[in-house]
Amino acid sequence: MIYFIDGKFTDKDQLNISVDDRGYYFGDGVYEVVKVYNGELYTAEEHFERLLQSAAKIKMTIPYSQQQLIEIAKELVERNKIDTGHIYLQVTRGASLRIHQFPDPSVLPVVTAYAIPNERPLKNMAEGVSAKFVEDVRWLRCDIKSLNLLANVLAKQEAFEDGCAEAIFVRDGFVMEGSSSNMFGVKDGVVYTHPATNLILNGITRQVILKLCSEIGIQVKETAFTPEDALKMDEFFMTSTTAEVTPVILIDGNQIGSGQPGEITKKLQEAFSRQMP
Numbered sequence: 027m028i029y030f031i032d033g034k035f036t037d038k039d040q041l042n043i044s045v046d047d048r049g050y051y052f053g054d055g056v057y058e059v060v061k062v063y064n065g066e067l068y069t070a071e072e073h074f075e076r077l078l079q080s081a082a083k084i085k086m087t088i089p090y091s092q093q094q095l096i097e098i099a100k101e102l103v104e105r106n107k108i109d110t111g112h113i114y115l116q117v118t119r120g121a122s123l124r125i126h127q128f129p130d131p132s133v134l135p136v137v138t139a140y141a142i143p144n145e146r147p148l149k150n151m152a153e154g155v156s157a158k159f160v161e162d163v164r165w166l167r168c169d170i171k172s173l174n175l176l177a178n179v180l181a182k183q184e185a186f187e188d189g190c191a192e193a194i195f196v197r198d199g200f201v202m203e204g205s206s207s208n209m210f211g212v213k214d215g216v217v218y219t220h221p222a223t224n225l226i227l228n229g230i231t232r233q234v235i236l237k238l239c240s241e242i243g244i245q246v247k248e249t250a251f252t253p254e255d256a257l258k259m260d261e262f263f264m265t266s267t268t269a270e271v272t273p274v275i276l277i278d279g280n281q282i283g284s285g286q287p288g289e290i291t292k293k294l295q296e297a298f299s300r301q302m303p
C-alpha cells in the first residue's frame with residue numbers, strides 16, 4: 027500500500043514516523059475521511075476546506091493548499107487503484123520533545139495519508155441498525171475534526187458491547203450527534219437535526235442531505251431535540267462519509283416508528299446515490 031508522508035509517496039513498510047510526533051503525545055492534529063466512488067473523490071473540496079478550517083481553529087497552518095491536498099488524494103487513489111474506498115488524511119503539529127505548548131522554534135506539521143478499499147454499507151443501509159444513548163463527555167469544540175477522539179472511542183465501544191452500531195451523544199438533555207456520524211429524526215414529514223454549532227461536527231454528508239431535502243421539497247428544522255422526542259420519531263437515520271444514509275431502527279432497545287427503514291429515509295438514500303460519481 028502506498029502512503030503519503032512528508033511530501034513523498036512511500037510504501038507502508040518504508041514509513042518513517044517520529045515517536046515524538048505530537049499526534050501520539052497529545053492527539054494534537056486534525057483529519058479528514060474522503061469517500062471514493064468509481065475511482066473518483068466525492069466532495070473533496072468540502073472535506074479539505076473543512077480540514078483547513080479545523081487546522082486554523084487549532085492555530086496550525088497546513089503546508090498545502092486545498093487544491094494540493096486534492097491532488098495528493100487523487101494520486102493516492104490512482105497509485106493504490108481504488109475503485110470504492112476512502113482516503114484518510116491527518117495533519118499533526120509535528121515532531122518535537124514533549125512539552126504541552128507549541129514547539130518553539132516551530133516545526134513543520136506532519137501530513138500522513140492513505141487510500142483504502144471500503145465497500146458501501148449496503149446491508150446496514152437496507153436493513154437499518156441499532157443505536158444507544160451515551161452521555162456526551164466531550165469538550166466544547168466538537169466542530170473541530172480533531173484527532174482527539176477518546177470520548178468518541180469509548181462511546182462507540184460502549185455501543186458495540188451492547189450490540190449497537192452507533193452511540194448517540196446526549197448533552198444537557200439534548201441529542202447532539204453520533205460518535206462518528208450526524209443524527210436525524212423524521213416526524214410528520216419534517217426532518218429534524220441538531221444545528222451546526224460548536225457542539226457537533228457539521229458533517230459534509232449532513233450538508234449534502236440538507237441540500238437534497240431542500241431540492242426534493244422535504245422540510246427541515248435544525249433544532250435540538252431530546253432523547254424522548256427521538257424515541258417518538260416516525261423515522262431516524264444517521265449520516266457520515268462512510269455510513270452514507272443509514273437508518274436507525276432501534277434506540278436503547280426501543281423500536282423507532284415501524285421498526286423498518288422509513289419512506290423519507292429511503293427517498294434520501296436514493297437521492298444520495300443518484301448524485302454520487
Ligand code: PDD
Binds near residue numbers: 203204206231265266
Ligand atoms: N467521522 N460527527 C462526528 C463526530 C464524526 O466523526 C463524523 C465523521 C461525522 C460525519 O461527518 P462527515 O459526513 O463529514 O463524514 C459527524 C468520520 C467518518 C470518521 O471519523 O471516521
